[in-house]
Each structure stands twice: as C-alpha cells, then as structure tokens.
Amino acid sequence: MTPAIEPGEAGTPHMREQIAAALDAMPYCRHLGIRLAAGATGEEVLFHLPFDARLIGNASLPAIHGGVLASFMQAAALASTSAALGNVVPPKLIDFSLDYLSSAGPADLYAQCELHRVGRRIAAVGIRCWQRGPDEPVALGRAHVYVAHSASDASVIPP
Secondary structure (H helix, E strand, C coil): CCCCCCCCCCCCHHHHHHHHHHHHCCHHHHHHCCEECCCCCCCCCCEEECCCHHHEEECCCCEECHHHHHHHHHHHHHHHHHHHHCCCCCCEEEEEEEEECCCCCCCCEEEEEEEEEECCCEEEEEEEEECCCCCCEEEEEEEEEECCCCHHHCCCCCC
16 A cells, blocks of 8 residues: 655655655666755755756757656656655656646756655656746646556565
8 A cells, every 4th residue: 555645744854865865766867967956945845957068959949858858857756756655666657748838948957746646556746847937837747657566576676
C-alpha cells in the first residue's frame, strides 16, 4: 500500500534530501545539471536547471531545446513522486503530456510539481516550468507515474 502524503512535508529538510538523492540517481539529471533551487523556503520544492549554451536548440531565437525542457520536467515529476512516497524502487513514467506556452530563452529554468492524486499504483503529477516567475510559465506538464512495485523491480529491490 502506498503511504499517504502529509500536507506540509514537501519542504522539510528530509524531503529535500530525498529529492536531491533521487535527482543524483538519474544520470541524465547529472548530465544536464538539474538540482534543487537554493533559497526555496517553506513548503516550496523548486527544481533548477542552470542555463548552459549547450542546451540551445534553436540558435536563431535563441531558445532552449524542447527535449531538454521536457526532460527537466519529467525528472522533476519522478524525483518529487519518489521522495514523497519514500519508494525504494524509482517510480516509472507511464505517460507525459506537455504544453509549450512560449519559447524558453537563454536563462535558467525552474519547475515545481504538485501531486494531484496518489493511488495505490498510479500518481498524477502536474508540473509548472518558468524562467521569469511562476505566473509566466513557459510550459505546463502532466505526468502519470507508476508507483507500485512490479515484477521488473525484482533485480532492483535490495534483499
């Protein structure tokens, strides 16, 4: 059975440590430089993708590559879900839907997740991504994440 998520525990130091560990466990996150934003207060858990010129997909605008933006948001959803549920085995992405609202220019990206519903097997996660401020998102995403153990986890679960 999936444990309940207690309101107000998202910003606790323990939760932040779990999210940081989940990000560190994903090689692609390390490659892109995805991390928790410094200085987030209260219940906020902000993800941060520092700008790097290698992330540019359209040099004529310039704009960050859409695949980088999508990967950033997916990683945030998976890390948030994993930490909130305290899973030993990382959750698996079932599907991901992304609405690009505007170009992401050559600046840092930030994202915040909201667990809309957590069931015994599936969690529904909303992701907001921005550069200037959360009220001006460059993209909004929705993810369904498989959170139950499956037969493929047998080789991953510690004895």
